[in-house]
Amino acid sequence: xxxxxxxxxxxxxxTLSVPTIGSAGKTGFWRDFRPVMVELVSPCTYDCPAxxxxxxxxxxxRDGKLEEAAKIFLETNxxxxxxxxxxxxxxxxxxxxxxxxxxxxxxSIERFLGDYILxxxxxxxxxxxxxxxxxKIGIIGSGPAGLSAAYYLRKMGYNVTxxxxxxxxxxxxxxGIPPYRLPKQIVEKEVAALTKMGIEIKSxxxxxxxxxxxxxxxxxxxxxxxxxxxKERDIGISGExxxxxxxxxxxEVNKGLMEPPGMDxxxxxxxxxxxxxxxxxxxxxxxPSILYRRTEKEMPAISEEVTKxxxxxxxxxxxxQPVDASKKNGKIVLKCIRMRLGELDASGRRRPIxxxxxxxxxxxxxxxxxxxxxxxxxxxxxKFLNEGGWMKVDSATGVVGENLFAAGDLxxxxxxxxxxxxxxxxxxxSINQYLRGEExxxxxxxxxxxxxxxxxxxxxxxxxxxxxxxxxxEERTKSLDKEETSGISLEKVQDEAHRCFSCGYCRAxxxxxxxxPDGSVDLENGGKPEFxxxxxxxxxxxxxxxxxxxxxxxxxxx
Amino acid sequence: MQSTKFMESIKExxxxxxxxxxxxxxxxxxxxxxxxxxxxxLGNKIILVVPACCSSVIPGPYPYTSLAVxxxxxxxxxxxxxxSGVVAALRKKGVNDVTVVGWAGDGGTFDIGIQALxxxxxxxxxxxxxxxxxxxxxxxxxxxxGATPYGAWTTTTPTGKKERKxxxxxxxxxxxxxxxxTACPSYPLxxxxxxxxxxxxxxxxxxxxxxxxxxxxxxDTSKTVEIGRLAVQTGLWALFExxxxxxxxxPPSDQLxxxxxxxxxxxxxxxxxxxxxxxxxxxxxxxxxxDEDWERxxxxxxxxxxxxxxxEEI
Numbered sequence: 126x127x128x129x130x131x132x133x134x135x136x137x138x139x140t141l142s143v144p145t146i147g148s149a150g151k152t153g154f155w156r157d158f159r160p161v162m163v164e165l166v167s168p169c170t171y172d173c174p175a176x177x178x179x180x181x182x183x184x185x186x187r188d189g190k191l192e193e194a195a196k197i198f199l200e201t202n203x204x205x206x207x208x209x210x211x212x213x214x215x216x217x218x219x220x221x222x223x224x225x226x227x228x229x230x231x232x233s234i235e236r237f238l239g240d241y242i243l244x245x246x247x248x249x250x251x252x253x254x255x256x257x258x259x260x261k262i263g264i265i266g267s268g269p270a271g272l273s274a275a276y277y278l279r280k281m282g283y284n285v286t287x288x289x290x291x292x293x294x295x296x297x298x299x300x301g302i303p304p305y306r307l308p309k310q311i312v313e314k315e316v317a318a319l320t321k322m323g324i325e326i327k328s329x330x331x332x333x334x335x336x337x338x339x340x341x342x343x344x345x346x347x348x349x350x351x352x353x354x355x356k357e358r359d360i361g362i363s364g365e366x367x368x369x370x371x372x373x374x375x376x377e378v379n380k381g382l383m384e385p386p387g388m389d390x391x392x393x394x395x396x397x398x399x400x401x402x403x404x405x406x407x408x409x410x411x412x413p414s415i416l417y418r419r420t421e422k423e424m425p426a427i428s429e430e431v432t433k434x435x436x437x438x439x440x441x442x443x444x445x446q447p448v449d450a451s452k453k454n455g456k457i458v459l460k461c462i463r464m465r466l467g468e469l470d471a472s473g474r475r476r477p478i479x480x481x482x483x484x485x486x487x488x489x490x491x492x493x494x495x496x497x498x499x500x501x502x503x504x505x506x507x508k509f510l511n512e513g514g515w516m517k518v519d520s521a522t523g524v525v526g527e528n529l530f531a532a533g534d535l536x537x538x539x540x541x542x543x544x545x546x547x548x549x550x551x552x553x554x555s556i557n558q559y560l561r562g563e564e565x566x567x568x569x570x571x572x573x574x575x576x577x578x579x580x581x582x583x584x585x586x587x588x589x590x591x592x593x594x595x596x597x598x599e600e601r602t603k604s605l606d607k608e609e610t611s612g613i614s615l616e617k618v619q620d621e622a623h624r625c626f627s628c629g630y631c632r633a634x635x636x637x638x639x640x641x642p643d644g645s646v647d648l649e650n651g652g653k654p655e656f657x658x659x660x661x662x663x664x665x666x667x668x669x670x671x672x673x674x675x676x677x678x679x680x681x682x683x
Numbered sequence: 684m685q686s687t688k689f690m691e692s693i694k695e696x697x698x699x700x701x702x703x704x705x706x707x708x709x710x711x712x713x714x715x716x717x718x719x720x721x722x723x724x725l726g727n728k729i730i731l732v733v734p735a736c737c738s739s740v741i742p743g744p745y746p747y748t749s750l751a752v753x754x755x756x757x758x759x760x761x762x763x764x765x766x767s768g769v770v771a772a773l774r775k776k777g778v779n780d781v782t783v784v785g786w787a788g789d790g791g792t793f794d795i796g797i798q799a800l801x802x803x804x805x806x807x808x809x810x811x812x813x814x815x816x817x818x819x820x821x822x823x824x825x826x827x828x829g830a831t832p833y834g835a836w837t838t839t840t841p842t843g844k845k846e847r848k849x850x851x852x853x854x855x856x857x858x859x860x861x862x863x864x865t866a867c868p869s870y871p872l873x874x875x876x877x878x879x880x881x882x883x884x885x886x887x888x889x890x891x892x893x894x895x896x897x898x899x900x901x902x903d904t905s906k907t908v909e910i911g912r913l914a915v916q917t918g919l920w921a922l923f924e925x926x927x928x929x930x931x932x933x934p935p936s937d938q939l940x941x942x943x944x945x946x947x948x949x950x951x952x953x954x955x956x957x958x959x960x961x962x963x964x965x966x967x968x969x970x971x972x973x974d975e976d977w978e979r980x981x982x983x984x985x986x987x988x989x990x991x992x993x994x995e996e997i
Contacts, residue, residue: 150705152705152707155710156710584689584690632690634690634693635693638693639720640716640868640871640907640908641719642708642710642712642713642715642716642719643704643706643715644719645704648698660704662709662710663710664711664904664905664907665903665905666904666905666907669905669908669909670908670909
């Protein structure tokens with residue numbers, strides 16, 4: 126009689142530890158290495174300042190579970206509708222898929238999810254708020270850092286009050302970024318959703334003028350400074366008072382100004398503010414020219430924006446440094462000097478060096494400078510500042526001292542919205558630890574990300590990435606308000622989620638299961654592998670074939 | 684490259700297992716993957732006829748077995764004859780929902796069992812014959828067989844085999860049987876599809892499965908699927924079927940007629956210890972033969988297969 130074991134228990138157990146004839150028992154004895162499923166960090170998560178868990182989010186999208194995808198997103202970034210539009214998408218830069226064909230259109234997916242969330246944010250129960258803690262937190266500044274911190278602190282159950290000196294909340298989102306990149310209704314809706322969560326926003330209240338800073342510190346259990354960096358730096362040349370500040374100009378436009386300061390306008394600087402100013406001027410029917418002392422390659426502005434500026438027909442004067450400004454016949458005469466590039470400097474870019482005797486003049490109706498911004502800390506008590514006028518702060522936790530915290534551009538200098546959002550979230554975490562009387566510890570840095578060598582790309586077919594459609598330059602330069610980039614459809618979002626290699630995160634594809642010669646892979650745990658070490662012989666096929674790089678072989682202990 | 688919906692389609696395969704855990708195939712065994720796929724395609728309403736080969740050892744020692752389907756173990760030369768007998772017995776008993784499957788290694792097919800197989804095919808016996816080909820007598824310690832390719836080391840060809848591999852699918856095509864196919868466990872859906880197709884066709888069906896063997900081919904056990912994939916991608920193993928005399932290349936081989944699209948055979952050969960002693964001349968020779976094979980495939984595929992007109996549709 127032949128015995129066919131029906132269950133695992135019926136299989137004979139042998140004490141033989143070597144593969145010899147007749148050991149038809151637990152073949153796990155043969156093994157030198159065991160497969161182990163791990164969760165590793167993907168390059169997109171690693172490169173994202175907010176560390177959005179994108180492979181996990183895309184898994185939910187593939188399964189058609191948008192709400193679950195949205196909730197994972199909100200754990201690290203409360204405003205994907207905003208970053209999905211304007212983020213320079215650090216996540217796409219080192220996407221492993223870009224070494225295969227093209228990076229996944231992560232930002233477009235983010236925008237889709239962000240809009241999905243925005244439609245539902247007001248609904249009851251979308252945001253679960255923990256039991257009320259009965260403690261009050263004051264936040265000064267309602268830009269992305271302040272709003273992000275407010276969101277997470279409110280979710281933890283704190284009472285949050287935001288002070289905003291301008292009429293409308295949003296900071297840079299409202300008064301900095303032009304509407305053709307970020308429609309203002311989006312910001313308004315995000316803010317409205319925060320108010321609905323119970324966050325109080327006191328607009329038109331300037332701390333240091335309308336309310337004393339010391340009073341705020343006294344009234345609240347913790348105070349977060351998130352005032353951003355709005356002060357235009359000086360070039361340090363004569364006639365500088367003839368120039369407008371870039372951020373001031375953008376602020377005016379965002380408040381309703383529809384007139385350019387002149388026809389021919391020079392914009393000095395190579396950063397995002399400079400490009401935003403120039404592209405805004407173009408939409409106000411002016412003729413802007415960007416003056417930058419290095420070349421296009423060294424421009425700190427988002428490269429996509431620089432490309433678009435060129436498409437818009439904006440003139441660029443590279444290697445051009447103004448040295449003097451004066452007024453003549455109603456025009457501003459800029460004396461400039463030609464530069465050349467020298468050795469690398471501390472920022473890793475080539476240093477511009479003036480070429481002697483290369484002076485020339487340019488004439489404009491108006492000049493706007495945007496060479497970099499710093500925070501205005503003049504009203505903050507000196508004990509919190511260092512000699513350079515910057516906050517004394519532990520940048521990993523946002524701790525300043527006493528009950529004071531700081532986050533965003535105020536401590537980092539001008540950076541991106543996503544960095545401010547991430548800083549807001551991290552500082553909210555520190556504030557929670559502080560108010561609970563715990564030791565304040567920074568978030569643990571992520572492990573190095575998975576490289577393409579860890580991914581079995583044989584299981585993916587080449588497929589073009591989904592491209593968001595853009596208005597052509599002649600169309601988009603007609604309107605300041607018309608959003609120039611559109612979103613992508615749900616179908617395309619799902620295609621993109623399928624294109625994702627899911628680096629370091631099991632995509633429950635069953636490939637390890639189908640190829641296991643020993644049938645020792647169980648998929649009962651939501652389709653993710655569990656190895657039956659009683660029988661697994663440790664051949665390593667599962668690890669070699671895994672299309673996400675999540676199965677590693679560990680040496681067995683003796 | 685697997686087909687577009689590869690990951691989705693794998694999920695649709697049955698989770699039932701009839702090759703149970705605890706079998707004693709070597710770690711990384713290609714034929715064991717093949718057996719699991721056989722059951723995924725055909726279920727357990729089958730009778731396996733297994734001659735002397737690895738698969739008569741894999742189930743483990745009596746009285747235990749890892750094969751949860753009826754098995755007729757038989758002597759080396761008799762797979763075709765025994766299967767014919769099982770088919771006749773089932774017919775006599777009026778059982779018509781059981782598929783008879785001959786599951787034999789390359790030694791038992793190319794060399795020792797070819798007479799019985801030829802006889803069964805000539806009689807048009809209604810069964811599926813799967814030759815799982817690991818290109819040597821693996822079970823007895825890796826001796827050369829008629830399936831061992833040119834230049835490969837075995838214990839009986841220590842300096843590499845000097846003869847070419849038999850072209851078994853075309854030997855079977857000459858029998859004018861209704862269905863012949865090649866497959867590889869690295870392309871599981873292709874193999875499963877071909878088995879299901881074979882099941883639905885009446886008569887003798889022959890499937891030739893290239894089954895990489897880490898023990899005999901001398902490579903790391905984790906590379907079994909990769910080596911099978913490379914065999915197909917280099918063109919050394921073409922996936923095709925001959926259905927009622929009509930020759931057809933299957934994906935991804937159908938994309939490889941253009942020589943440029945085939946990966947260099949060195950990628951396949953260099954991973955395996957058995958080809959370690961191949962000289963550049965040997966490789967060139969193999970490449971020449973390969974290109975000739977593909978010219979033939981190209982002709983067959985483009986001529987609407989009238990060339991082969993070996994079998995008329997029933």
